[in-house]
Amino acid sequence: MTCFSSADESAHYGFSVCMLLEQYRTQLRWEEQGVVELGTGDATAIADVVAALPGLRVRSFDISAPSVETARANIAARGVADRYTVELGDFFDQADSAFGPPVSTVISNPPYIPAPDGDILMPELWGGVHGNDLVLRLFKAGYDNVVAAVASYSDPLETVRTAGDLGYRVVNFLAMGLDYGTYSSEPKVRDHIRRLCAEGRGWAGDDGYMVAIALFTRDPDLPGDRGDQLLRALQV
Numbered sequence: 001m002t003c004f005s006s007a008d009e010s011a012h013y014g015f016s017v018c019m020l021l022e023q024y025r026t027q028l029r030w031e032e033q034g035v036v037e038l039g040t041g042d043a044t045a046i047a048d049v050v051a052a053l054p055g056l057r058v059r060s061f062d063i064s065a066p067s068v069e070t071a072r073a074n075i076a077a078r079g080v081a082d083r084y085t086v087e088l089g090d091f092f093d094q095a096d097s098a099f100g101p102p103v104s105t106v107i108s109n110p111p112y113i114p115a116p117d118g119d120i121l122m123p124e125l126w127g128g129v130h131g132n133d134l135v136l137r138l139f140k141a142g143y144d145n146v147v148a149a150v151a152s153y154s155d156p157l158e159t160v161r162t163a164g165d166l167g168y169r170v171v172n173f174l175a176m177g178l179d180y181g182t183y184s185s186e187p188k189v190r191d192h193i194r195r196l197c198a199e200g201r202g203w204a205g206d207d208g209y210m211v212a213i214a215l216f217t218r219d220p221d222l223p224g225d226r227g228d229q230l231l232r233a234l235q236v
Protein backbone atom coordinates (compact mmCIF):
# COMPACT_ATOMS: atom_id res chain seq x y z
CA MET A 1 0.00 0.00 0.00
CA THR A 2 1.21 3.48 -0.85
CA CYS A 3 -0.15 6.99 -0.54
CA PHE A 4 -1.87 8.65 -3.53
CA SER A 5 0.46 11.18 -5.11
CA SER A 6 -0.48 13.44 -8.02
CA ALA A 7 0.49 17.05 -7.32
CA ASP A 8 -1.39 18.74 -10.20
CA GLU A 9 -4.61 16.89 -9.54
CA SER A 10 -4.50 17.47 -5.78
CA ALA A 11 -3.82 21.18 -6.34
CA HIS A 12 -6.78 21.38 -8.76
CA TYR A 13 -8.99 19.62 -6.20
CA GLY A 14 -7.91 21.91 -3.35
CA PHE A 15 -8.18 25.14 -5.32
CA SER A 16 -11.60 24.21 -6.70
CA VAL A 17 -12.99 23.12 -3.32
CA CYS A 18 -11.80 26.42 -1.87
CA MET A 19 -13.47 28.42 -4.67
CA LEU A 20 -16.76 26.53 -4.40
CA LEU A 21 -16.87 26.72 -0.58
CA GLU A 22 -16.20 30.45 -0.76
CA GLN A 23 -18.70 31.16 -3.52
CA TYR A 24 -21.52 29.11 -1.93
CA ARG A 25 -20.54 29.79 1.70
CA THR A 26 -24.06 30.44 3.00
CA GLN A 27 -25.89 27.71 1.11
CA LEU A 28 -23.38 24.95 1.91
CA ARG A 29 -23.62 25.82 5.61
CA TRP A 30 -20.07 24.67 6.29
CA GLU A 31 -19.37 27.33 8.92
CA GLU A 32 -22.16 25.86 11.03
CA GLN A 33 -21.84 22.14 10.21
CA GLY A 34 -18.34 21.52 8.84
CA VAL A 35 -17.91 19.11 5.93
CA VAL A 36 -16.93 15.47 5.57
CA GLU A 37 -14.39 14.12 3.09
CA LEU A 38 -14.05 10.78 1.37
CA GLY A 39 -10.37 10.05 0.70
CA THR A 40 -7.77 12.17 2.46
CA GLY A 41 -4.68 11.09 0.52
CA ASP A 42 -1.69 13.02 1.85
CA ALA A 43 -4.07 15.81 3.00
CA THR A 44 -1.96 18.66 1.62
CA ALA A 45 -4.65 20.03 -0.71
CA ILE A 46 -7.42 20.32 1.85
CA ALA A 47 -5.09 21.27 4.72
CA ASP A 48 -4.27 24.41 2.73
CA VAL A 49 -7.99 25.07 2.23
CA VAL A 50 -8.61 24.68 5.97
CA ALA A 51 -5.77 27.12 6.63
CA ALA A 52 -7.27 29.59 4.13
CA LEU A 53 -10.84 29.40 5.47
CA PRO A 54 -10.74 30.00 9.24
CA GLY A 55 -14.31 28.80 9.89
CA LEU A 56 -13.90 25.46 8.11
CA ARG A 57 -13.82 22.08 9.87
CA VAL A 58 -13.25 18.88 7.88
CA ARG A 59 -13.74 15.32 9.08
CA SER A 60 -11.96 13.02 6.64
CA PHE A 61 -11.68 9.27 6.10
CA ASP A 62 -9.22 7.13 4.15
CA ILE A 63 -8.93 3.36 3.82
CA SER A 64 -5.17 3.53 3.24
CA ALA A 65 -3.13 3.32 6.46
CA PRO A 66 0.03 4.90 4.94
CA SER A 67 -2.11 7.77 3.62
CA VAL A 68 -3.62 8.40 7.04
CA GLU A 69 -0.16 8.42 8.64
CA THR A 70 1.23 10.85 6.02
CA ALA A 71 -1.93 12.97 6.18
CA ARG A 72 -1.74 13.39 9.95
CA ALA A 73 1.88 14.55 9.70
CA ASN A 74 1.06 17.05 6.93
CA ILE A 75 -1.96 18.39 8.80
CA ALA A 76 0.10 18.87 11.96
CA ALA A 77 2.87 20.59 10.00
CA ARG A 78 0.32 23.09 8.62
CA GLY A 79 -1.07 23.77 12.09
CA VAL A 80 -4.70 22.83 11.33
CA ALA A 81 -5.05 19.58 13.30
CA ASP A 82 -7.78 21.14 15.46
CA ARG A 83 -9.99 21.64 12.37
CA TYR A 84 -8.95 18.84 9.99
CA THR A 85 -9.21 15.32 11.41
CA VAL A 86 -8.50 12.04 9.65
CA GLU A 87 -9.79 8.61 10.49
CA LEU A 88 -8.70 5.28 9.07
CA GLY A 89 -11.63 3.43 7.53
CA ASP A 90 -14.21 3.16 4.80
CA PHE A 91 -16.12 6.43 4.49
CA PHE A 92 -19.39 4.60 3.86
CA ASP A 93 -19.14 2.47 7.01
CA GLN A 94 -18.51 5.54 9.14
CA ALA A 95 -20.97 7.78 7.32
CA ASP A 96 -23.95 5.73 8.45
CA SER A 97 -23.17 5.80 12.12
CA ALA A 98 -20.60 8.27 13.30
CA PHE A 99 -21.35 11.73 12.03
CA GLY A 100 -23.58 12.93 14.83
CA PRO A 101 -25.08 16.32 13.93
CA PRO A 102 -26.26 16.59 10.35
CA VAL A 103 -23.64 17.49 7.77
CA SER A 104 -25.02 18.52 4.41
CA THR A 105 -21.80 18.72 2.37
CA VAL A 106 -19.33 16.03 1.39
CA ILE A 107 -16.15 16.81 -0.54
CA SER A 108 -14.09 14.24 -2.41
CA ASN A 109 -11.53 13.55 -5.07
CA PRO A 110 -12.76 9.97 -5.13
CA PRO A 111 -11.03 6.97 -6.67
CA TYR A 112 -11.93 7.07 -10.37
CA ILE A 113 -9.47 4.74 -12.10
CA PRO A 114 -11.51 2.47 -14.37
CA ALA A 115 -10.28 -1.10 -14.82
CA PRO A 116 -11.80 -4.57 -15.32
CA ASP A 117 -10.86 -5.41 -11.69
CA GLY A 118 -9.11 -3.89 -8.70
CA ASP A 119 -5.75 -5.51 -9.39
CA ILE A 120 -4.06 -2.21 -10.33
CA LEU A 121 -1.05 -0.21 -9.12
CA MET A 122 -2.92 1.27 -6.17
CA PRO A 123 -6.07 -0.84 -5.62
CA GLU A 124 -7.57 1.87 -3.36
CA LEU A 125 -7.93 4.05 -6.47
CA TRP A 126 -10.11 1.57 -8.34
CA GLY A 127 -13.38 3.22 -9.29
CA GLY A 128 -15.05 0.09 -10.65
CA VAL A 129 -15.36 -1.01 -14.27
CA HIS A 130 -16.51 2.43 -15.45
CA GLY A 131 -14.55 4.40 -12.85
CA ASN A 132 -17.54 6.15 -11.31
CA ASP A 133 -18.66 3.66 -8.61
CA LEU A 134 -17.54 5.83 -5.69
CA VAL A 135 -19.05 9.10 -6.89
CA LEU A 136 -22.34 7.29 -7.57
CA ARG A 137 -22.25 5.87 -4.04
CA LEU A 138 -21.78 9.42 -2.72
CA PHE A 139 -25.00 10.50 -4.47
CA LYS A 140 -26.81 7.61 -2.81
CA ALA A 141 -25.41 8.43 0.65
CA GLY A 142 -27.93 11.19 1.30
CA TYR A 143 -25.91 14.43 1.42
CA ASP A 144 -27.60 17.57 0.08
CA ASN A 145 -24.37 18.77 -1.52
CA VAL A 146 -21.65 16.68 -3.14
CA VAL A 147 -18.45 18.42 -4.25
CA ALA A 148 -16.60 15.78 -6.24
CA ALA A 149 -14.05 15.21 -8.98
CA VAL A 150 -15.51 13.91 -12.24
CA ALA A 151 -13.01 12.54 -14.77
CA SER A 152 -13.67 12.68 -18.51
CA TYR A 153 -12.84 9.00 -19.03
CA SER A 154 -14.95 7.62 -16.15
CA ASP A 155 -18.36 7.70 -17.79
CA PRO A 156 -19.30 11.28 -16.85
CA LEU A 157 -22.53 11.05 -18.83
CA GLU A 158 -23.76 8.21 -16.60
CA THR A 159 -22.56 10.16 -13.55
CA VAL A 160 -24.51 13.30 -14.44
CA ARG A 161 -27.60 11.32 -15.48
CA THR A 162 -27.62 9.23 -12.31
CA ALA A 163 -27.12 12.36 -10.22
CA GLY A 164 -30.14 13.86 -12.00
CA ASP A 165 -32.23 10.73 -11.38
CA LEU A 166 -31.40 11.07 -7.68
CA GLY A 167 -32.49 14.72 -7.63
CA TYR A 168 -29.11 16.47 -7.99
CA ARG A 169 -28.21 19.38 -10.29
CA VAL A 170 -24.76 20.67 -11.20
CA VAL A 171 -24.52 24.13 -9.65
CA ASN A 172 -21.01 24.96 -10.86
CA PHE A 173 -17.64 23.38 -11.57
CA LEU A 174 -13.98 24.03 -12.36
CA ALA A 175 -12.45 21.92 -15.15
CA MET A 176 -8.78 21.37 -15.93
CA GLY A 177 -6.75 19.30 -18.38
CA LEU A 178 -4.40 16.80 -16.72
CA ASP A 179 -1.59 14.71 -18.15
CA TYR A 180 -1.84 10.97 -17.65
CA GLY A 181 -0.29 10.22 -14.27
CA THR A 182 1.21 7.13 -12.74
CA TYR A 183 -2.10 5.41 -12.15
CA SER A 184 -3.87 6.16 -15.45
CA SER A 185 -0.72 5.31 -17.45
CA GLU A 186 -0.61 1.71 -16.24
CA PRO A 187 -1.02 -0.31 -19.48
CA LYS A 188 -3.97 -2.32 -18.18
CA VAL A 189 -5.73 0.92 -17.23
CA ARG A 190 -4.84 2.79 -20.44
CA ASP A 191 -6.19 -0.07 -22.58
CA HIS A 192 -9.39 -0.12 -20.56
CA ILE A 193 -9.77 3.68 -20.86
CA ARG A 194 -9.42 3.37 -24.66
CA ARG A 195 -12.16 0.72 -24.71
CA LEU A 196 -14.50 2.80 -22.55
CA CYS A 197 -14.00 5.88 -24.75
CA ALA A 198 -14.60 3.81 -27.91
CA GLU A 199 -17.87 2.62 -26.35
CA GLY A 200 -18.92 6.26 -25.79
CA ARG A 201 -18.38 6.16 -22.04
CA GLY A 202 -16.07 9.16 -21.90
CA TRP A 203 -13.22 11.07 -23.48
CA ALA A 204 -9.45 10.86 -23.26
CA GLY A 205 -6.81 12.39 -25.54
CA ASP A 206 -3.42 11.00 -26.51
CA ASP A 207 -1.66 12.91 -23.76
CA GLY A 208 -4.25 13.52 -21.13
CA TYR A 209 -7.83 13.94 -20.03
CA MET A 210 -10.06 16.40 -18.19
CA VAL A 211 -11.10 16.50 -14.55
CA ALA A 212 -13.80 18.79 -13.22
CA ILE A 213 -14.47 19.46 -9.56
CA ALA A 214 -18.24 19.91 -9.54
CA LEU A 215 -20.78 20.98 -6.98
CA PHE A 216 -23.92 18.83 -7.19
CA THR A 217 -26.89 19.80 -5.07
CA ARG A 218 -30.41 18.75 -4.30
CA ASP A 219 -31.05 21.91 -2.26
CA PRO A 220 -33.82 23.95 -3.93
CA ASP A 221 -32.30 27.17 -2.50
CA LEU A 222 -29.09 26.65 -4.47
CA PRO A 223 -29.78 27.66 -8.08
CA GLY A 224 -28.04 26.43 -11.22
CA ASP A 225 -28.26 23.57 -13.68
CA ARG A 226 -24.96 23.28 -15.50
CA GLY A 227 -24.92 19.54 -16.22
CA ASP A 228 -24.74 20.10 -19.98
CA GLN A 229 -21.93 22.63 -19.59
CA LEU A 230 -20.03 20.18 -17.39
CA LEU A 231 -20.29 17.44 -20.00
CA ARG A 232 -19.15 19.82 -22.74
CA ALA A 233 -16.15 20.87 -20.62
CA LEU A 234 -15.27 17.19 -20.27
CA GLN A 235 -15.51 16.82 -24.08
CA VAL A 236 -18.40 14.40 -23.84
Ligand SMILES: C[S@@+](CC[C@H](N)C(=O)[O-])C[C@H]1O[C@@H](n2cnc3c(N)ncnc32)[C@H](O)[C@@H]1O
Pocket residue numbers: 004009010013038039040041042043045061062063064067089090091092108109110111112124125
Ligand atom coordinates in the same frame (compact mmCIF):
# COMPACT_ATOMS: atom_id res chain seq x y z
C1 LIG B 1 -7.70 10.10 -5.73
S1 LIG B 1 -7.18 9.92 -4.07
C2 LIG B 1 -7.46 11.58 -3.48
C3 LIG B 1 -6.63 11.97 -2.28
C4 LIG B 1 -6.70 13.48 -1.90
N1 LIG B 1 -8.05 13.88 -1.56
C5 LIG B 1 -6.15 14.33 -3.01
O1 LIG B 1 -6.93 14.79 -3.86
O2 LIG B 1 -4.92 14.51 -3.06
C6 LIG B 1 -8.52 8.99 -3.37
C7 LIG B 1 -8.29 8.53 -1.94
O3 LIG B 1 -9.49 7.85 -1.50
C8 LIG B 1 -9.14 6.77 -0.64
N2 LIG B 1 -10.30 5.86 -0.59
C9 LIG B 1 -10.69 4.95 -1.52
N3 LIG B 1 -11.84 4.36 -1.16
C10 LIG B 1 -12.21 4.90 0.04
C11 LIG B 1 -13.30 4.71 0.92
N4 LIG B 1 -14.28 3.82 0.64
N5 LIG B 1 -13.36 5.43 2.07
C12 LIG B 1 -12.37 6.33 2.36
N6 LIG B 1 -11.31 6.56 1.55
C13 LIG B 1 -11.22 5.86 0.40
C14 LIG B 1 -7.85 6.24 -1.28
O4 LIG B 1 -7.10 5.50 -0.38
C15 LIG B 1 -7.16 7.53 -1.74
O5 LIG B 1 -6.28 8.02 -0.76
